Amino acid sequence: MRVAILSLLTGPVAPLGDGGATSAIAKGPVAGPIAVGRLGLAGDAQADRRFHGGPEKAVHHYALDHAAAWRAELPGLPDLLERPGAFGENVSTSGLTEAETCVGDLWRAGSALLQVSQARQPCFKLNLRFGVPDMARRVQAGGRTGWYYRVIETGTVAAGDTLDLVERPHPDWPLSRLLHHFYVDRLDAAALRAIAALEPLSESWRALAARRLASGAVEDWRRRLGEAG
Known part of the structure; x- marks a missing residue:
């Protein structure tokens, strides 16, 4: 499987909304090759390292395929x-969604090697980004969340390069299935046991x-989603 990288994006921490929140969700496209380190793309930032960034969420990918539905x-x-960047993603592509991406997938991106570590857990900052009070809930309910990579091998990558699938150790665990059990069929014991044993999962x-x-x-999801509770 090979998918073209439409855009690579980074951004600084900046104010978000009128309540004093900060975020690096507003990212812009990068021209030319960019270094990919263990914590993500060079020059990218996260406002709250408790919930964003880190080795297991080093690079965020969102499918431009979802734009028409939104x-x-x-x-x-x-x-x-x-345009790419609406959801604070670092990587934008067309032709690859949560249904075609599996837990543990290894992708060659330029000279870097990335592994799918988890789907995104949407938070209230999406509400502020879009000016839609329930945007985070909508993203979660629709399964159009995007996903994260850990960086297995550092390197460089540029827009116009391709993502090339190197290995798929868990073809039976597309992210769409994972999201179904986290947010729809939430207490399926057999599925939860299998998820807890998925070694490449964060x-x-x-x-x-x-x-x-x-x-x-x-x-309780209410605080994460920005809902009163």
Whole structure:
């Protein structure tokens, strides 16, 4: 499988909304080759390292394929959805979505080697980014979340390079299936056991599956999604 990289994007921390929040979600395209380190693209930033960035969320990928569905769902939005970068992604492609991407996939991007570590857990900053109070909830419910990579081999990459699939150790675990069990069929014990044992999946998501198994309950999402509770 080979997919063209349409755009690579980075951004600094900046104010977001009127409540004093900060974020690096507003990213712009990078011209020319860019270094890919263990913590992501050179020059990229994260406002809150507790929840964003780090080795397991070094590079964020979002499918431009979803833009048409978002425009249909939210016709009043400005041109934010007409170009890569609306969701704070570092990598934008067309032809690769959560349905075609599996946990643990290894992708060669330029000279770097990336591994799919988890899907994105949308948070309230998407509400502020789009000016839509329930945007994070919409992203989660629709399964159009994007995903993260850990960096297995550092290197350089440029827009116009390709993502080339090197290895797919878990073809039975596309991200769409993972998202279904996290956000729809949330207490399927067999699925949660399998997720907790998925070695390439980020430790935090495996632990979340294990906690649900142990407690028989789903965690409260309201604070993350920016909902009163």
